[in-house]
Amino acid sequence: MDVVTQAKTTSVPGRMYRGESHAARKKERQDKLSAAALEIIGTEGFKAATVRKVCREAGLTERYYYEAFGNAQGMLKLVYEQQIGRLASTLYEAVNSVEQTPTAMAEAALTSLFGAIKKDPRMARVIYIEIVGVSEELDEVYRKGQRRFDELLVKLSKPLYPEENTADLDDLLMASALVGAITQVSRDWVLANFDRSITALVNNMMALVVGVITHLQTRRPAR
Amino acid sequence: MDVVTQAKTTSVPGRMYRGESHAARKKERQDKLSAAALEIIGTEGFKAATVRKVCREAGLTERYYYEAFGNAQGMLKLVYEQQIGRLASTLYEAVNSVEQTPTAMAEAALTSLFGAIKKDPRMARVIYIEIVGVSEELDEVYRKGQRRFDELLVKLSKPLYPEENTADLDDLLMASALVGAITQVSRDWVLANFDRSITALVNNMMALVVGVITHLQTRRPAR
DNA sequence: TATTTTTGACTATGGATGTTGTCACACAAG
DNA sequence: CTTGTGTGACAACATCCATAGTCAAAAATA
Structure with a gap:
């Protein structure tokens, strides 16, 4: 209903966590994930690089996979x-x-x-x-x-x-x-x-x- | 039980059907299937060439897919x-x-x-x-x-x-x-x-x- | 005609996977 | 301290698909 306050509360990008900004954490996650993806795609092939596998290799969960890549082609x-x-x-x-x-x-x-x-x-x-x-x-x-x-x-x-x-x-x-x-x-x-x-x-x-x-x-x- | 007669009856390659030998029919089916496979792989890509799709394109059933190819890589x-x-x-x-x-x-x-x-x-x-x-x-x-x-x-x-x-x-x-x-x-x-x-x-x-x-x-x- | 093989349509099973959701805990901010 | 956000472990759901199997009709053989 109250669009203005909704916008205010949700427009903020994020808060600090473990001493890092949202953007910094996001980048770190993407780096971990793309390193994991490189490892799997580069050794076992693209088909083998499933969501679960890449996430486990990266030590992160599925949520961040979608944050970083969107999908497998990404x-x-x-x-x-x-x-x-x-x-x-x-x-x-x-x-x-x-x-x-x-x-x-x-x-x-x-x-x-x-x-x-x-x-x-x-x-x-x-x-x-x-x-x-x-x-x-x-x-x-x-x-x-x-x-x-x-x-x-x-x-x-x-x-x-x-x-x-x-x-x-x-x-x-x-x-x-x-x-x-x-x-x-x-x-x-x-x-x-x-x-x-x-x-x-x-x-x-x-x-x-x-x-x-x-x-x-x-x-x-x-x- | 009776291994000898079993061997005798099943060792025969096949009988005629619609005027064609087993080998001829088999080859015809393979031709149809590989034509269908070429069409799908060549236009939509290998991933899109599923068993069902190729079979429908060829007008044949799954049994003959396995007879002709064994599997997708085949x-x-x-x-x-x-x-x-x-x-x-x-x-x-x-x-x-x-x-x-x-x-x-x-x-x-x-x-x-x-x-x-x-x-x-x-x-x-x-x-x-x-x-x-x-x-x-x-x-x-x-x-x-x-x-x-x-x-x-x-x-x-x-x-x-x-x-x-x-x-x-x-x-x-x-x-x-x-x-x-x-x-x-x-x-x-x-x-x-x-x-x-x-x-x-x-x-x-x-x-x-x-x-x-x-x-x-x-x-x-x-x- | 009776029997067996061949075929086609269809179903069943089982597995893998993408995607979304739940829940509890960690941590930050007021 | 309280509240709300960030995070991780994991489950649930839905979908797609390979593969095996069932059943009846068509056709050949005896």
């Missing part, structure tokens, strides 16, 4: 975006910490990528395997995530070849293809339990990248 | 392998029906691939999206499937560059990377509702393939 989306974000930072850092020549940068990025994958295969499983084919919404999230790396690649390689040579080509498409190549190799590598050395992977992928760039540099304009 | 595996098989035949045919020069063959394969995808996106969804990340067993099936195409690619490109240039590289790895690139582009293309022309895709992918091959032809042996 959980996967959040974990995916966290991992993609971390990886992108790692790669940017690697690229910026070497001499600014194209091959050095490419090599740094690749080494850093494969290193990150080996260091935390759960991440690779989430961003390369589990995210795919769950729902239309998540497929769209995945595409957006991949495009991040496409754009990084375009930015790195754009200075390397004259614009007019590529009138009939499509930067983003080529970048997406290269990222796809690297992704595929990464996926195989994970699924094969790291059966090769990082150097071998980097050397091969460098041949691919340099091959494409060289091709773009030297080709005649398309008929 | 269903996906069968459908995947059928589609992979069909696609491989299509590509081989395309490659063999043009003049036997590398670029012509590569162009034929790519054109044929993108054509097949556009003609039946359900196939693409099954072999590129739905098969991934379901279970370890199916991941293995997927890897084996991809390797088919890797090997086709190696066979096609092997004559194009001298062996000694590639001592530190790995044919299969490079092929897998290229197939990954093409797969990624295909996936994006499907998810983006065929937003580009087949020629554009083929041209771009040709640049990639030719780039790599040229690189392999001209590079100095690795230090």
